[in-house]
Structure formats: structure tokens, C-alpha cells
Amino acid sequence: MPRNAENPALLGRLRERDQLDGLLRDVRAGHSRVLVLRGEAGAGKTALLDYLSEHPGGGRVVRAAGVEPESEIAYSTLQQLCAPLLGHLDRLAEPQRAALATAFGLSAGQPPQALLVGLAVLGLFAEAAAEQPLVCVVDDVQWLDRMSEVVLTFVARRLEAESVALIFAARRPGDEQLLRGLPELSVEGLPDAEARALLDSVLPGPVDARVRERIVAETHGNPLALLELPRGLTPAELAFGFGAQTAMPLASRMEEGFQRRIAALPPDTRRLLLAAAVEPVGDVTLLWRALQRLGVGPEAAAPAQAAGLVEFAARTRFRHPLVRSACWRSADAADLRDVHRALAEVTDPAQEPDRRAWHRAHAAAGPDEEVAGELERSAGRALSRGGRSAAATFLERAAELSPDPKPRAERALAAAQARFDAGAPARVPDLLAAAELGPLGPLQRARVERLRAQVAFALSQGRAAGPPLLAAARRLEELDLAAARETYLSALGAAVHAGRLGGDDLRHAAEAARGVPAGEDAAGLLLTGLTTWSLQGYATAVPQLRRALAALTTEEDPRLLWLAVPAAQLLWDDAAWQRLTEQAIRAARATGALALLPTALVLRAGALLPAGRFTDASDLLDEAAAIGQATGLPTPPSAALTLAAYRGREAPASDLIAATVRDADARGEGQLHGLAHFATAVLRNGSGRYQEAMRAARQVIAYEDPGVFAWALAELVEAATRAGEPAVAAEARERLAERTGVAATPWALGSQAVADALAGPAGKAEDCYHEAIERLTAAGQELHLSRARLLYGEWLRRANRRTDARTQLRTAHESFTAMGAEGFAERAGRELVATGETVRKRSPGVPAELTAQEAQIARLVAAGRTNPEIGTVLFLSPRTVEWHLRKVFAKLGIGSRRDLAAALRDGP
Known part of the structure; x- marks a missing residue:
């Protein structure tokens, strides 16, 4: 088979080759x-x-390909791609080196998270490219897999300045999801002239010009179709194009x-092709x-090679992946089992235990406990490398091969848990149904119910998830008290998410x-704290919630973050809010926890907003969105909504609010309704x-x-006061005092x-403003402090104390x-103008010539x-960080890291 620039498939490909x-x-x-070639x-x-x-231009080429039999073996293609580069492994930071070695089975260790493996691969590529440009072809x-x-x-989205090319070849959209949004080159059929020339080279004889045109049209110029479809057909058979096949x-x-x-x-050649198709990595010796063992000699290869279907060199190479799939689909089931059995027998159980187990599984004609046990051990090894999806596949097949109903049910349940942990909740219900066919003990049945409810909550954090979680918790209560408490907590959390759409679910x-x-x-x-809050009210729950937050002093409970942060907000406890979100970020980054990191980033961004750190919060939200795009994981909208409202840009904020309300209705998440209305109140104020x-x-x-209820009372006091509704403002003030006095x-x-300054006794307003400024200054609440100054300045202006008003309004403006709260800045600016002062507009943040990523690196x-620390935080290679930093120095006219703080502080 030709593999050079004269390859027929490269006819008419000048545009593609130029790119x-x-x-x-x-x-x-x-x-x-x-x-992405698509x-x-x-x-x-x-x-x-x-x-x-073949034309790398002085660079090094490493190449790998997905293989269908290997699609459930964790990291199989990645290891194939990285194997030639492992000589650079020792140059990586220890956590990354250990993660990659564990993922590839080179050493034992804690199961690595995908983000940490991604950082390690990014660093490995960068280190290899430091010697010569690196071209990675997939x-x-x-x-x-x-x-x-x-x-x-993940690596593709983080490459910037490492001298690395990463090129993928994918079929039409729908074959994969994660590559969406990467640069693409569409590989279409050949132009008509080249398509005709290629077709003429394989036609068995003269063919009517109209028939030839029809064939070109039917194949859309597809080179392989033009070369392969006419093979074996006579001119008579070609007289009407491809006849019935065209459908x-x-x-x-x-x-x-x-x-x-x-x-x-x-027959021997067919068996040889089948064995080559089933053997996944092209190992000719194996x-x-x-x-x-199958009784097939080397001479059987000649007809297949002569037919242009396969070639045997250092590795087996099929003419096209469709040849491989054609071999499987044309094979008899018994022949396929025989081939798998032979491959299992020659696969080293010490070096390749998982491939051997997989071959044995496909060779089994019926239940086989020995093979099922081997697959179960393979699942354990996959989990140790962080391959939850692979573990689930091994366990599913192990369940199918289990002759005894009891281990079959246990393995199906374990497979369901692995699928859920792998982020594939939609595939769990069928496995749970299979588990329920076997004899399950009370604890296992409770686990089934709990997992089914967790799946419902993962797929829709609305009302539908609460009742099944509650039922599972009740069943677990007499079997596993710790699991019951955790499940009750999930049921309470689901009811909190359902909010106003959940009826009496919370109670x-x-x-x-x-x-x-x-x-x-x-x-x-x-x-205990959330139960007390739900049933006995806020004041009774405060001491218990404080004890709970105090117990979260280590990084051992990041899974509780989604409920702990609302508890901190309930208590107006900014210190706990900051501590919890900081430790969650540290834990997620240290372990590369894909399931936790997007939520942790969003909650941390929300914690930065009261301090007025809009730019830092926006950076975290961008990072969460990038991870979500790369992994398919959803990102909560909470911080993005609040940030949009405080930025005060009417159109994007209103669009986001409307989208959130639609999503809340569709998913049954009433808490999002409250959040969207709160954002509206902030935006309009x-x-x-x-x-x-x-x-x-x-x-x-x-x-x-939780959280937004009390905050909305504060917004209502301000809005009602300014709208001329003193009774509404007074009632909201009293209800707010019931919370703030206890907190x-x-x-x-x-x-x-x-x-109190807005809606309390008029004679005490100024003292209340002074108290508010003092307390909010001590709390580090720059955003709310600025709002207090704005309100105080407005009050002073209305009292005709313009000089005093200017001081407060200028500071607020x-x-x-500086923080980017454009709506409130404009409101403060209007008030300043009313005092007779001219307002100079200035841009917030860092110097305008820096990009968002450059600004983030500069701040760090x-x-x-x-x-290296910045690279870990931003998921970049250290070389890319240095490249950005050189650009920052050039743009700011500075020469060293120590000059950055002053340059950022003195920016416009």
C-alpha cells in the first residue's frame, strides 16, 4: 500500500496539505x-x-490510534502515544510523575484523578518538545477509551507555547463529544476531476460516462469508496452504478x-485476518x-497482503479500520471464540493480565466463574489506575459470566457503582435491574435504592430525586447508620435544591x-443542624450549624461542600465560607478530582464576590467552564448569576437570568428560582x-x-425605601433583624x-450608617461596604450636605x-454629578493591554x-506560563517579577 505524497487518497489535497x-x-x-481532521x-x-x-520538518512524531477492542481499557491509547516519551518522566513534579506511572501501571499508588494525569501528560509533551518540536498524531x-x-x-485545550502539535482524526460529529470546539479541518470527498481519475484507475473496463458520473456522485468523491466499491464487479454489474447498494x-x-x-x-487467511483484527495493538510476534495454536502458518498471510487488505511489518497495519470491522462481522461466533482463546493463551498473565482476561471473557461460550473472577480482579486493577469506566466494563462482563446468582448480583451492583463514579449515571439503572434479579441481602437492597436515588439526583437535581433518596435512607437506617446519615443528608440537600417546587419534601x-x-x-x-433549621427554625439551628462548620477543619470532607457553603451563608459566616471554599479548591487541585473541581471553583468564585474580587471570581468561572467543556461536567450557575447582576450589564445579565429560570423549571430546581430573582433584585437596585x-x-x-433569603430581605429594604414603600421596607427590616441578631x-x-439606616428611626440613620461602615470594614466586605457608602452619600445629598456626600460617593464610585460593578458605579456617578462634581470614567482592573490569561498569571x-505552581493552578505547562510572563513584561515595560505588583497597582 502506498504511503507517500503520491497516495491516491492525497489527489487534490493541496488545501489540506498546505494547512x-x-x-x-x-x-x-x-x-x-x-x-481535528473530521x-x-x-x-x-x-x-x-x-x-x-512523513514530513515532520525536523520534529519528532509519536502516533497512536483508537482500537475498538481496546476502547474499554483505561488509558490504552494514551499509553500507546506516551510510551516513546517516558524517558522524560523523571523531569515532572513528583505528584504528576506518580499519577502517570500509576495510570500506566508502571507502579502502584493511589488511583490518580484525570486532571492530574492530564497535567502530567501536558508536562511530558512540553519536556519532550524542549529538545525538538513534537508532533502527536491520534x-x-x-x-x-x-x-x-x-x-x-484536556491537554489539547491547554497547549499554547510548548512547540507541540496535537492532531486528531475523527469521523462526523456524534462519534465523540469532548473534541467539540477545537480547531477543525473538514476532509471532504475529492473534487470531481480527481475523483474520476481515481475511479478510472480501478474500473474493470470501459464504463459509460453517465454511469461513471453517477458513481462519483454516489460516493461523494470518497477516495476509499472509489477504490473499493468497484472491486470484483463486472462492467455489466456496474452498468447502473452500484445498484441496490445505493440505499x-x-x-x-x-x-x-x-x-x-x-x-x-x-479459510486459513480468513482466520489470520480475524486474529489480526481481534489482537488490539498490532503485536506481530504475539x-x-x-x-x-490455531494451526495457521505464515503462508496464510500472502493472499491477504496481495489483496491489499493488510500488511505485516513491525506492526500489523490494516488498509482501513473498516477492514478490521468487516473481519469481525463476517466471522462465525465459534471462530471468534477460538481466536480469543488462542490470544488469551499466548498473552502473558503477568505482563498483560487485563488483556488476557478480556480475551478469556470473549472466548467463554457460557458462564465461567474462573473467568468472572479474573475479570473482577482486572476491575480492581483498573480502579487502582483511576479507570472507573474500564472497571465497570470488566464487572459487567464478570456479572454476565457468573454462574451463581449471588456473585452475579454483587458484580452487577459493583458495576453500577463504578458506572456512577465514572460519571455515566444514565447507564446505571439497567445494571441495578440486573442486580435485583439475584438474591440480595437487606444492605445490598438498600445500596440499590440509594444508588438509584443518587442517579436521579445526578441527572436532575430537582424534586424527583428527593423521595427515592429518603426511601433509601430509611432502609439503610437499621443496616448501616453512617450510610443512612449520609443518605438523609443527600435527601435534605435534594429537597433544598427543589426549594419552592418541592412542596413539603424538605419537612x-x-x-x-x-x-x-x-x-x-x-x-x-x-x-443535625439542617434538620433543626428545617423543623425548629433559624435561631435554634445556629449553634448546631456552627459546630458542624467547625468540624470541617480539614480537607477530608470536600463531598460536603455543596451543603456546607449554604450553611455558612445562612450564618453570615464569611470566614467559614472563605475557609471551606479554599480547602475545597486545594483538595480538588491536589487530587485532580474531576467531579469536585468545577463545583469547588464556582463556590470559591461566589465567596470572592463580597470582597469585590470580581476579576478573580471571573477567572475561576472561566476555569470551571473550560473544565466543563473538556469533561462534559456541568457547572452550577450560582456565582455567574450573582457576578452578572453586580456587574450591571443589562442584556447579558437578563439573558442569563432568563435561561436560569427556564432551566429551573425544566429540572424542578426551585432554589435556582430564588437565585435568579435575587440576581434580578441586585441588577435593578x-x-x-x-x-x-x-x-x-x-x-x-x-x-x-438558604443564603439568598436573608440577602433578598436586605435588597427589599433598599428597593422599598427608594420606591416609596416604607411599610414594606419596615417589615423586611424586622424580618432581617430576626436573622442578623442571632448570627x-x-x-x-x-x-x-x-x-436600620434606611428603614429605622430617622433620627438614628446617620449613626447606623457609621456603624455599618465600621462593621463591614472589619468584615472585609468591600462590595457591601461600598453599597453602604453609596446609600450614606445619597442620604447626605438629600440632607443637602454636599461636601460630606461627595466624600462617601467618591469613595464608593x-x-x-475598580471592582467592575458597573451598574452601581453609574448610580454613584449620577449622585456625584448631582452634588456638582465632575466624574472621570476609568476602566477597572489590570492594564487593558493584558489578555485575561496574562492578567491572571501576572496577579499570581x-x-x-x-x-510550576501557576501551571498547576491554571492547568498550563510551566513553559507556557513563562511564555505568557515574557509577554506581560514586554506589555508593561518591566524587566522582572518583583516589578509586577507595582505595575498592576498603577494600571488605569
Whole structure:
């Protein structure tokens, strides 16, 4: 088979080759580039990858391909790609080195999380490219194992300045999800002239010109189709194009053509092709040993090679992946089992235990406990490498092969748990149904119910998840008290998420949980506190919630973050809010916890907003969105909503609020309703549309959502006061005092002082403003402090104390502008103008010429972080961090890291 620039598949590919040549030039110039070649089967993607591999322009090429039999073996394609680069492994930081070695089975260790493996691969590529440009080629993306796909997509989105090219070949959209949004090159059919020339080279004789045109049209110029479909057909058979085949998809027709050619080969050659198709990595030595056991000699290879279906060199190489699939589909089931059995017998159980187990599983004609046990051990090894999806697949097959109903049910349940942990909840219900067919003990049945409820909550954090979680918790109560407490806590959390759309679910969950013996661990204390809040009210719950938050002093309970943060907000406890979100970020980054990190980033961003750190919060939200895009994990909208409202940009904020409400209705998440209305109240108060702010705030307080309920009372006091509704403002002030007096934190008391200044006795307003400014200053609440100054300045202006008003309004305006609270800045600016002062507009944040990523790196450097530390935080290689830093120095006109803080401080 030709593999050079004259390859027929490269006819008419000048545009594609020019783009690939440009990509290599960029890489040689020190840049990184990513490209997805996308086209249907046979379009010529592999030929273009061959061209790229054979013309690297001085760079090093490493190549791998997804293989369908390997698609459930964790990290199989990634290990194939990285194997030639492992000589650089020792240059990585110890956590990354250990993660990659464990993922590849080179050493034992804690199961690594995908993000940590991704950082390690990013660093490995960067270290290899430091010697010479690196070209990484990944073919047949549609058959990548899940972990390889996640890691390679993550790396693709973080490459910038490492002199690395990462090129994927994928079929049409739908074959994979994670590569969406990466730069693409569409590989279409050949132009008509080149398509005709290629067709003429394989036609068996003269064919009517109209028939030839029809064939070109039917194949859409697909090179492989033009080469393969006419094979074996006479001129008479070609007289009407491809006849009845035209109704079939093109790939199916090509595969059927390969099946015809395979069927014409001698029996031993067919068996040889089948064994080559089943053997996943192209190991020729292993293949010949297996064939020897099958009684097939080397001479059987000649007909297959002569037919252009396969070649045997250092590795087995099929003409096209469709040849491999045609071999499977044309094989008899008994022959397929025989081939798998032979491959299992020659696979080293010490070096490749998982591949051996997989072959044995496919060789089994019926239940086989020995093979099932071997698969179960393979699942354990997969879990030790972080391959939950692979573990689930091994366990599923182990369950199928289990002759005894009891271990079959246990393995199905374990497979269901592994699928859930792998982030594939939609595949869990069928496995749970299979588990329920076997004899399950009471504890196992409770686990089934609990997992089914967790799946419901993962798929929709709305009302539907609460009742099944509650039922599972009740069943667990007499079997596993710790698991029962945790499940009751999940049921309470689900009811909190359901909010106003959940009816009496919160009360029912709390009443059921109240009878569970209290635990002294963080989960037990949090359950007690939330149960008390639900049933006995805020004041009674405060001491218990404080105990629960105090117990969360280590990084051992990040799974509780989604409930602990609302508890901190309930208590107006900014110190706990900051501590909890900081430790969650540290834990997620240290372990690369994909399931936790997006939520941790969003909650941390929310914690930064009261301090006025909008830019830092926005950076974290961008990071969460990037991870979500790379992994498919959802990101909560909470911080993004609040940030949009405080920024005060009407159109984007309103669009986000409307989208959140639609999503809340669709998913049954009433808590999002409260959050959306709170964001509306903030947005309207910022722009001075007080009637609308009042209506929105009143919708929030119609239901007691944690956190935003009390905050909405504060918004309502301000909106009602300005809208001329003193009775509404007074009632909201009194209800707010019921919370703030019990919480008694500087933040709570400062917020209450603002409400008292607005809606309390007129003669005490100025003293209340002074108290609010003092307390909010002590609390570090820069955003709320600036709002207090704005309100005080407005009060002073209305009292005709313009000089005093200017002082407060100027400070508020400058602070709002610096943090990026545009709506409130404009409101403060209007008030300043009314006092007779001219307002100078200035831009917030860092110097405008810096990009968002450059600004983020500059801030981290100014804070004393090293390049490797910054790379870990931002998921970049240290070399990319240094590249950005050189650009920052040039733009700011400075020469060293120590000058950055001053340059950022003195920016516009």
C-alpha cells in the first residue's frame, strides 16, 4: 500500500496539505497547535496523517490510534502515544510523575484523578518538545477509551507555547463529544476531476460516462469508496452504478465490499485476518504465536497482503479500520471464540493480565466463574489506575459470566457503582435491574435504592430525586447508620435544591432524619443542624450549624461542600465560607478530582464576590467552564448569576437570568428560582429601577432558600425605601433583624445597620450608617461596604450636605469602578454629578493591554507563586506560563517579577 505524497487518497489535497504544512511551521516557530481532521470513513484522514508523519520538518512524531477492542481499557491509547516519551518522566513534579506511572501501571499508588494525569501528560509533551518540536498524531478518535479521550482533550485545550502539535482524526460529529470546539479541518470527498481519475484507475473496463458520473456522485468523491466499491464487479454489474447498494450508508457499503473480498480468501487467511483484527495493538510476534495454536502458518498471510487488505511489518497495519470491522462481522461466533482463546493463551498473565482476561471473557461460550473472577480482579486493577469506566466494563462482563446468582448480583451492583463514579449515571439503572434479579441481602437492597436515588439526583437535581433518596435512607437506617446519615443528608440537600417546587419534601426529609442518632462527625453534625433549621427554625439551628462548620477543619470532607457553603451563608459566616471554599479548591487541585473541581471553583468564585474580587471570581468561572467543556461536567450557575447582576450589564445579565429560570423549571430546581430573582433584585437596585427590584426581592422571600433569603430581605429594604414603600421596607427590616441578631457576625450586624439606616428611626440613620461602615470594614466586605457608602452619600445629598456626600460617593464610585460593578458605579456617578462634581470614567482592573490569561498569571506572580505552581493552578505547562510572563513584561515595560505588583497597582 502506498504511503507517500503520491497516495491516491492525497489527489487534490493541496488545501489540506498546505494547512498541515502551516501547522508544522508554527510548531517549529515555538507555538503549539491543535487540529481535528473530521470526515466520514474513507475520506482520506489517515492518508493526511501519514503525510504529516512523513514530513515532520525536523520534529519528532509519536502516533497512536483508537482500537475498538481496546476502547474499554483505561488509558490504552494514551499509553500507546506516551510510551516513546517516558524517558522524560523523571523531569515532572513528583505528584504528576506518580499519577502517570500509576495510570500506566508502571507502579502502584493511589488511583490518580484525570486532571492530574492530564497535567502530567501536558508536562511530558512540553519536556519532550524542549529538545525538538513534537508532533502527536491520534487516529480513529471514535474508538478511544474514555480516559484517554478525557486526558487528551484536556491537554489539547491547554497547549499554547510548548512547540507541540496535537492532531486528531475523527469521523462526523456524534462519534465523540469532548473534541467539540477545537480547531477543525473538514476532509471532504475529492473534487470531481480527481475523483474520476481515481475511479478510472480501478474500473474493470470501459464504463459509460453517465454511469461513471453517477458513481462519483454516489460516493461523494470518497477516495476509499472509489477504490473499493468497484472491486470484483463486472462492467455489466456496474452498468447502473452500484445498484441496490445505493440505499445503504456509504460506510456500510464499503465494509460490505471488504467482506466480499475477505469471503473470497482461503479459510486459513480468513482466520489470520480475524486474529489480526481481534489482537488490539498490532503485536506481530504475539499474533504469530496465536496463529500457531490455531494451526495457521505464515503462508496464510500472502493472499491477504496481495489483496491489499493488510500488511505485516513491525506492526500489523490494516488498509482501513473498516477492514478490521468487516473481519469481525463476517466471522462465525465459534471462530471468534477460538481466536480469543488462542490470544488469551499466548498473552502473558503477568505482563498483560487485563488483556488476557478480556480475551478469556470473549472466548467463554457460557458462564465461567474462573473467568468472572479474573475479570473482577482486572476491575480492581483498573480502579487502582483511576479507570472507573474500564472497571465497570470488566464487572459487567464478570456479572454476565457468573454462574451463581449471588456473585452475579454483587458484580452487577459493583458495576453500577463504578458506572456512577465514572460519571455515566444514565447507564446505571439497567445494571441495578440486573442486580435485583439475584438474591440480595437487606444492605445490598438498600445500596440499590440509594444508588438509584443518587442517579436521579445526578441527572436532575430537582424534586424527583428527593423521595427515592429518603426511601433509601430509611432502609439503610437499621443496616448501616453512617450510610443512612449520609443518605438523609443527600435527601435534605435534594429537597433544598427543589426549594419552592418541592412542596413539603424538605419537612418530610427533616422529620425522617430527626430520629437518626446524631453523629459527631462533620456529616452527622451538618445533618443535625439542617434538620433543626428545617423543623425548629433559624435561631435554634445556629449553634448546631456552627459546630458542624467547625468540624470541617480539614480537607477530608470536600463531598460536603455543596451543603456546607449554604450553611455558612445562612450564618453570615464569611470566614467559614472563605475557609471551606479554599480547602475545597486545594483538595480538588491536589487530587485532580474531576467531579469536585468545577463545583469547588464556582463556590470559591461566589465567596470572592463580597470582597469585590470580581476579576478573580471571573477567572475561576472561566476555569470551571473550560473544565466543563473538556469533561462534559456541568457547572452550577450560582456565582455567574450573582457576578452578572453586580456587574450591571443589562442584556447579558437578563439573558442569563432568563435561561436560569427556564432551566429551573425544566429540572424542578426551585432554589435556582430564588437565585435568579435575587440576581434580578441586585441588577435593578444597581440601575435604580427600584419597583422592579422590590418585586423581584419579594419573589425570593416567598420561600426560605438558604443564603439568598436573608440577602433578598436586605435588597427589599433598599428597593422599598427608594420606591416609596416604607411599610414594606419596615417589615423586611424586622424580618432581617430576626436573622442578623442571632448570627451576630460583623457581616450580619453591618448589613442590619444598613437596613436600620434606611428603614429605622430617622433620627438614628446617620449613626447606623457609621456603624455599618465600621462593621463591614472589619468584615472585609468591600462590595457591601461600598453599597453602604453609596446609600450614606445619597442620604447626605438629600440632607443637602454636599461636601460630606461627595466624600462617601467618591469613595464608593472609585471602589465600584475598580471592582467592575458597573451598574452601581453609574448610580454613584449620577449622585456625584448631582452634588456638582465632575466624574472621570476609568476602566477597572489590570492594564487593558493584558489578555485575561496574562492578567491572571501576572496577579499570581505578584502574589509570589512560582511558574510550576501557576501551571498547576491554571492547568498550563510551566513553559507556557513563562511564555505568557515574557509577554506581560514586554506589555508593561518591566524587566522582572518583583516589578509586577507595582505595575498592576498603577494600571488605569
